[in-house]
Amino acid sequence: MKPSPKQVAARLDELVERCRAAGMNLTPQRTVIYRALLESEDHPSPELLRDRVKQQLPAVSLATIYKTLDVLVELGLAAEVPVTGNTKRYEGNMDGHHHLVCTGCGSVTDTNAPALSKLELPKGLRGFLPKRYSVHVHGLCSTCRSTPPKKEKKSWPKN
Ligand SMILES: [Zn+2]
Ligand SMILES: [Zn+2]
Numbered sequence: 001m002k003p004s005p006k007q008v009a010a011r012l013d014e015l016v017e018r019c020r021a022a023g024m025n026l027t028p029q030r031t032v033i034y035r036a037l038l039e040s041e042d043h044p045s046p047e048l049l050r051d052r053v054k055q056q057l058p059a060v061s062l063a064t065i066y067k068t069l070d071v072l073v074e075l076g077l078a079a080e081v082p083v084t085g086n087t088k089r090y091e092g093n094m095d096g097h098h099h100l101v102c103t104g105c106g107s108v109t110d111t112n113a114p115a116l117s118k119l120e121l122p123k124g125l126r127g128f129l130p131k132r133y134s135v136h137v138h139g140l141c142s143t144c145r146s147t148p149p150k151k152e153k154k155s156w157p158k159n
Pocket of ligand 1 (some may be wrong): 102103104106108123140141143144
């Protein structure tokens with residue numbers, strides 16, 4: 001869900017604090033990129049994010065976007081969404097939630113469907129200790145269901 005301006009402001013304060021705690025410089029670029037990520041609901045790729053900050057940061061390179069996203073992930077302020085495709089996808093929503101992944105257009109949408117948060121994890125996961133989980137539901141979004149895409153992306157996993 002798109003955060004309110006108040007929530008965005010709170011997250012930007014958190015960025016200031018975490019950078020300070022980690023002894024990192026808070027460049028204006030980082031603030032602009034983080035804000036753009038927070039205001040994006042579509043789990044943008046670094047390329048898309050660069051387009052969104054172009055007006056404010058006309059000279060920003062894709063390498064800077066990638067590096068900034070790495071820093072944000074390291075600071076626990078952003079996450080890479082584990083979907084396969086041609087490029088990485090990121091989000092600033094760190095509240096536990098799940099994803100609807102469209103195999104037609106590649107869209108990734110958040111869902112908080114309570115039933116998905118109440119799954120009982122099996123015991124004996126090869127000695128693995130589960131701490132949290134998120135569910136990716138693959139399928140076709142409502143737009144793709146009404147207008148079939150020209151070609152389905154073959155690179156999306158089946159599970
Ligand atoms: Zn779709
Ligand atoms: Zn998400």
